[in-house]
Structure formats: C-alpha cells, structure tokens
Amino acid sequence: MIPPANETPTPSSPRWMPLGEMYGVYRAWLLSKRVLVLELFAVLGLAIGVALLFASQVASTSLDSSVRELTSRIVGASQLQLDSRDASGFNQGLVSQVARMPGVKAALPVLEQPATIIGPKGEASVDLLGADPRFARAARFLPHMSAKQLERQKGLVLPSALAASLGVGPLEGVTVQVGEKVIGSYVGATLGPSQIGGLAQSQIALAAITYVQTLADDPGNVTRIFIQTLPGQQDEARASLQTLASRENLILTSADFDAQLFSVASAPAQQGEGLFSVISAIVGFLFAFVAMLLTVPERRKAIKEMRNRGTTRLMTVQFLCCEAIVLGALAAAVGFVFGELLSAHVFRAEPGYLSFAFPVGSQRVVTFPTIALAVGLGILAAFVGILAPLWTTLMRPLQPRGKTTGRRAWTTRAQLIAGGLCLAITTLILILRPQAAVAGNVTLLIALLCLLPILFRGIIAAFGILQTPFGFTSTKLARIALREPTTRVSAQGIAAMGAMAVFGIVAILGAQQNLEQGLNRTATEVNDVTGLWVSPGGVNNTLGTTPFSAAVAPKLRHVPGVQSVSIYRGGFLDLGDRRTWIIAPPRNSPQPIPPGQLTEGNLQEASARLRGHGWAIVSEAIAHEMHLHIGEQFTLPAPRPSTFRVAGLSTNGGWPPGAILINAADYSEAWRTTAASALMIALRPGVTPTQGREEVKRALGPDSGLAVQTAEQRAHAWQTISHQGLARLTEIATLVKIAAILAMAAVMASMMWQRKGKIAYDKRQGHTGLIMWLALFFESAVLLGAGCSIGALFGVFGQLVISHALATITGFPITISTGAVVAIVSFTIVSAAALAIVAIPGAIAARVRPTNVMPPA
C-alpha cells in the first residue's frame, strides 16, 4: 500500500519528491513482510560481496606491506646497497673502502642468513640479520643502547610476536640453527609495536654482526652494505660503487630492491588470488542482484501505483535511487564489519613458500583505497540491481499488460542468442587469451544467467515426464506448483542463486585442485629420485637452498644400507628483478629433470645434456624475458659468471619468479663452493626408507643439525608449504558455499510462507499435511537440483578457464582436469544442505489449517 502521492504536477509544482514523502513511501513499501525479507537478502548478498573483496584486498596489501615496511626500516636513510651474489657473502674489509668513496656518507654492513630458532613452545624459520651498531641505531632498533653495548650483545633480539610464539622472553634460552650448525643462545631483548611498529609481527631476528658471523661460521664476511650518500652526490657515489661492484662481482642496486623483488615474486600469487576474489565478489553481487530481482514484481506494482497517483517518472527514479543508496550503504557497512572479521581471523596472509627467500611478516594493513573500493562497489551494485531491471518499466508509458506469448518467444530467442554468444566469447578467451580469465568468467556467468531460464524450463519439463509413470500424489502436486506463474520469478531466482554459487565453488575449487595436483606432482617428481634426503632442518630449507659442509658425506657412504651418497646443490640468485631458484641435482641423478615440468624440448636429450657441462633448463617466464630459445646461450651472473646453453624450457616448479636447473658440478664451479644444500642417499635393495633413515640418523648423531627425511616426507613437506598459499581459496569457496546455502534456504522458506494460502487450498481438496510436506520437498529438490546442476556444468567450464589463466599468469605446474568430482561434490553439498534446512519451514508451512483465509462474513 503506497500512501497517496502528489497531485499531478503542474508547471508550478516541485519536480522532486520531498524527503518526508519519500520516507513515507519507502516505509510503506517495507511494510510488506515479503518485501522486507527480500530487501534484507539483497543487503546480505551485497554485504557478502563487499566482505570478500575487502578481506582479500587487505590480505594482499598486508603481504606486500610487511616486506615493504621491513625493507623500509632496514634501509632507513640508505639509498643504495651492494649485495653479494651468494649466501656466503664477501669480505667486510670492503666496508671501509666503500666508506671512503666520493659521495658516500656512511656504509652500513649487514650479514643476512636463514636460520631456525627453537624455543620451548616450538620453532620458527627466521631471517637472521647481523648488523653493526651504527646500522641498528640507524634503523632505530634498540636506540637506548650504546654502540659498545650493542657490539657486546651475544644474544638475539626478537620481535615480540615471534618471541611469544616460541614461548621465550628476555634473557631466556633458545637454540639457533644456521646451516647444519646448532648452537645454544639466549634472547637479549624483545621489541614490541611501540618500538618497531608493524615489524613486531615479522619473522626476523637481530644480533650483532660479529655474533652472526660466529653462528654462521662465516668470520669476516658480510652479505650487504647499505650506503647513505651525501646530498647531491648520489650519481658520483653510484659511479664509483659500480666500478667496485664490477671488480668484486657484486650487485649494486637501490636500497629498497628487496621490496621490488618481492613484488615480482608475489605478483602471480596475488593475481591468482585476485582472480578468485573477483569471482567470489561477482557471485556475491549476483546474489544481491537476484535477490533484488525477486522484488521486481512488487516494485513494478509500486511504480504503477505511484504513477497512477500522479508521481512523475523523475520522482520515481529519485525514489529508487534513494532506495539504492540506503541498501548500498547498509550493505557496505555490514560488509565492512564481515570483511574486518574475515581478514583478522580467516583470510590471514599466508606467505607459504615466499618466506624462504623473503622476510614476510603477518601484520594487517588496511588502506583507504581498499575501504573505498569495497564500499563504492557495494553502492554501485545496489544501483545496478535496483534500476537496471526496471528501466523499461520506467521508460514506457502506463498501459495495460498486453499479450505475453509473442513477448515470451522473443525473450527466449534473445536469451539463446545472448547466451550462445557469451559461451563463444568464453571459448575464444580460453583458446586465444587464457590470461583474461576474469573477462572469461564474466561472460560465462552472463551465459549462465541467459540460458538458465531455458535450461530450467527444460529440467522442469523433464521432471514432469519422469514422475508421470510413478503416480505419486506429492510429485504431481510439486510439478503443478513448479509451473505456477506467480512463483516463477522466485523459483528461477532460487535456481539462479544455486547455479551461481555452485559455479563459483566449482570454478574456484576445481582450479585450486588442478593447481595442487600440479604442485604435488612437482614435489613428488623432484624428491622421489632418491631414497633419503639429508639437509639442514627448518622450513626455510624446504627447497634445499641452505648450504652446509659436505664433509659428512664420506662418513654416510659407509652406513649399513646406504648404496651411494650424492651432493645436491641449490640457492637463490637475483636475475634482474627475479629472485630465481637455482636447482642443481648431481649428474648421476636418475632423473635430473622432473618430467612433468618440461614444457619445451625432448626429455631424454635434455637430461643427457644436463649431465654434461654448461647446459641449463630455464623456466618459460625467464626465457621469454631474456629472449632465449633452445640451444641459445646466456650468462648466469653467479659469483663466477658462467655461460650456459638452453637445453629445454620448463614451468617454474611452483616458485613464481622462476627457476633454472643446472647440474651440481656446474653449480660448484659457478659459485666457487664445495658446500652442499642436501645429500641424496640411495639405499641398497631390500632396505626400506624407514630403516635407512634410522641408520643415517644414528650415524649423524643426536647433536647434528641435519635432518634426515625419506623422499615421501620431503615431498609432503613441500606440499604442505605450497598448499599454505592456496588455503585462502578453500576459505573463499567455503564462504560462498555457506552464503549460498543460507540465502537459498531463506528465500525458499519465505516463498513457502507466502504460499500458505495455496497450501491451505490444496488441503481443502483432502490432501494431508504429509502429502503437502512431500510436495514442498520435491518442489524444493527440483528447484535446487536444477539450479545447482546447471551451475556445476558451467563451473566445470569456468575452472578450465581459470586453470589455463593460472598456468599462464603464474607459470606454475598445473594439471588440467575436468573437475568432475569437485562439481559432483559441490552440487551435492549445496543442494542437500539447503534442502535439509528448508525441510523445517516446509514442515511448518504444511501444517497450515485448510481454512478459507477470508475474514468471517
């Protein structure tokens, strides 16, 4: 019931509806319980979209920001840095040389080593920073200590969050492992947010440089020198430093270069997550759009009433715009709260494997653009949801409803053409430009919404035919109810919600599964080449990049059950702005190249070349950047720059910046080292990995810092770390699943409640409450089944689009599959859960008395 509107406007009457009148109209509009319920759903759907977008944006910016903040804190006032090309560093005597160079104000040395700290409550992999007192004071670490006090420190300074997770406080003992060396130490101090801001969440440990040199068995060496230049003399300083760098084979870069490297490293993962977040946000907004569509019949009636009472078109649009602002603002506020909770407790930034090469923290960073984006899109979606479906109604003059047959046929034709066109565009994107996955999934969703009414009618018709031979009363009643025009919009809305939800879930989980399968395969192929792996313990060394002395190898060759011991080498090398993973298996490895990773080249030929001298397998992104093809040469800027030829191209093995594979002997020559990153132990026939592991552990002794893993254990450790970064996708899919189940169940319950009059009518024909409940059950099952199955079908296509996009964007090894299992499971869970929930309101509705609901005569 809309209150009387203004009189028909005359030239002197206002063009705009007064605010008070608008409030009255809106209040009257909400008096209908059905409208109120559906408007709340619209708000819920919008809020979900806003929350997902906000939470995933916060997580992404936090990851990047933690590294930037640490870098900025360490860099301080420095403009340049000289960086070693390997973990062992260079002689610290260079520091005084640099300090005397023209234009240089200060030279601050740092020794950086990956380490593991073990406390009473657990262990943590950290970036151990050895700094001299001037550096520590420049970076405002421990400003209250004098230079002498800092120099004498033989303990560690830890961020408060890290210390808490280890269960230690100031002056309490910890164990430190650097490489294979394990040493007892203590916590000199802990630093909280008030002292070091967001770094209190970082995975770093600070110590005096001399102490770290002792821990790392690297006396007299440093890995970087941060350089502060004199004002106006940076170019002069850079020129002389470049000469020194060329002479000493060091890298001269900007002081914040690590942040740039991290951006490159995290970009593919962030792009991938961004893709999933956008898809889940689209699904969320489409929930809202569908929920708003359910109110279109009421809005049309309301518009007609308003227009009949003389409200102008402009006033009507004004009213609708105000409604959109109210809904959008409410949804944005609710979504913001949800999003905050999500980002704080669920969508934590999981750096996963990135922490091997970067000091990634876990603080949350919320920026104004993130808030503005989420809120703005929420309000925009509200406007689109309210105005778009009513545009033709608003534009055309009031007239009685004409014949619908011709209009229906035209609409069906238009839906078929639009849907077919969108499917064709999606297919073209999949084949020709897979990286445009967001656009591909948008067109796929549009195709779904266009074709859904036609497919839905087909499924209803099929249900009608299939149930006929059985002759069940409840299925016949369900069939009749499904064809009712008064509930057609609601029914298709519910089916659309189910379709979109299952589409989103299948697309996301299917792509995640393909990604996981590819990474799992890599982990197995790389690690399964031998029975046992021996390497320094700690998560940091999962990829085999921490060097240690290979002196223990001859001893292990004589352990019972051991057939052979080979040296595996690996590390990170900065190639331009890529922190590249260098993989160097021994020449005698049975499978130096993981077969599933080779994307170009012959496996046998490439393996034979790799066992020789001067050949490399290069990941596609690096090869593309350096314009390399098979057979061509390139120079690897190792400590001893070395020339290699390309034997084949590969995936990046799950390391986003890229990987290069050479043999261990070539690595030894290029890095001027005899150190190992791991020992590969082949076992004699008949010796199980577990038996072999026990023997080797016994030979190493209890105080050894080296961990002994079977191939399976090591592969599992890889998989655990790589899956960490994918955990967010499961969280997004779970959220979409829960939202869809609750939304559909609530809309169906509302629909049932509204149909009490019809249920009473059927009961007046002698149908029992049980028959009516079964009829409602079957009707719900068909609605949900139809929507969810259509969504599953389109979702399978969607996950193919996303998987191909991920393979192109990230360079990860991805195993493309149809995702049929994911589709079936998702369809079953969503439809069964919604059906189970709706059984209760269905039972309540079926208990309605068969009374004629007219008031007493």
Next chain:
Amino acid sequence: MLSVEALVKHFEDGDRKRIKVLDELTLRVQPGEFVAVFGPSGSGKTTLMDLIAGFQTPDAGTVTVNDKIVSRFTGRAHADYLLRVIGIVEQPKEMKEGASAQENASLKLLRDDARHANQNIVPLLQELGLGDRVKQKVSKLSMGERQRVQIAQALSMDPKLVLADEPTGHLDPKRSREVLALLARLCRERKTAVLLTTHEPRAVAYADRALTLSDGRLQPYEPEVIPDTELGVPT
C-alpha cells in the same frame, strides 16, 4: 445428512469485543436437498460454512454429517472428510493458474489414483461444457469457466454434500444463472446435497428451500418483490 444443532460461534472485533456471530443456529439438510442461505456481508454465512467443513471449532453446539461429529475430526480423518464426504465450491482465486482445467479439476483425484486422475475427470468436465477446454491453462479461462472447473473439482469424488460459498459473487447475471443451473442439475442427478450461501435473490429459483441468516439464526427466506426482469425470468 447434515445436522447442525444449536451452533454458537463468537469472534473478537478490532476492539477485542466479543461478538456472537452464530446464536444457537439449527439446520438440517436431507440427502439430495438444495438449500440456499441468504444474508448480507458479515452475517456469518462463511463462518457457518467453515464450521460445517471443520475449518473452525464451534464454541457450542454440534455439526454432524453422516452421523459423524465434524469437530472431532483431526489429521487424516479430517483430510478424508474433505476428500470424500464434502466438496467445496469457492471463488477461484487460489486456482493453479499455470495448470490446465483438467489438472485443477482432478486435484482431489490425485489422492486415490494420481496416474489416471487427468483422464478420469474428463467426462465431468464435458458435462460442464468444458470438453474442448480441458487442456487449456486456467489463466486463459473466463471467470464462468473457472467456476465450472471448481464445480468439477468439488464433484470429482462424488461427495455427499457440496458447500458453495458465494460461488457467483464475481460473475455477471448470465454467467451466474448458468453456474447455478449446472450446480443444481448435477447435484440432483447425483443425489448430492447442496448448501449454498449467497446474497443474490435469483438463487431462490434453483433451491428446494431458502433460508435467511439474521442475528445469528436461520429463518425462512422472505423475498423482496423483485421485478422479473432482474431475476432474468422471461416475461
């Protein structure tokens, strides 16, 4: 076959004041008898129908149909009563618009033989002059045709008693006469009792007995003098 004894029913008005709608109302309808009950809007006609159908419980008195007290029916017993003993002809506002005339008329038959319900209702629809409209969607039928579908639905299980509450209230005079004539003929042929409530005087011509509901009680109907032209009786 229908016996209403000293029926009393109260309702609360908007000010929560208790109003007696039916005041010890008594009525008996014999098998095959057509009884018309007149009364203006608000006189209690629909309440009487609801009590006979068992949709409401009386505050006092009894309604007995075929020697069974209606207010004692619960659950399945009540559903069986609505299915087999009585048929209800009401205004067609809750009909299934998306279903055909056949499907609407055979709703009761679904309980006994869902597989053949649609075929079994066809002869009755033909009797009602809807033979060529059986497969037509209800939304395409005129109001008079919809009312005939309602009659078919009410008679589909050969009930003992038909309750028709203002079945012609929304029809023009010509259609009203057609519907009343059909209802009267079919019920007489089946020896089905009919209790019709209406405020239209022309229904008297089709009833065996006419009563007026006034002040909660039934009295013999005393017609106003209405010109023949209004009744539609040819002069």
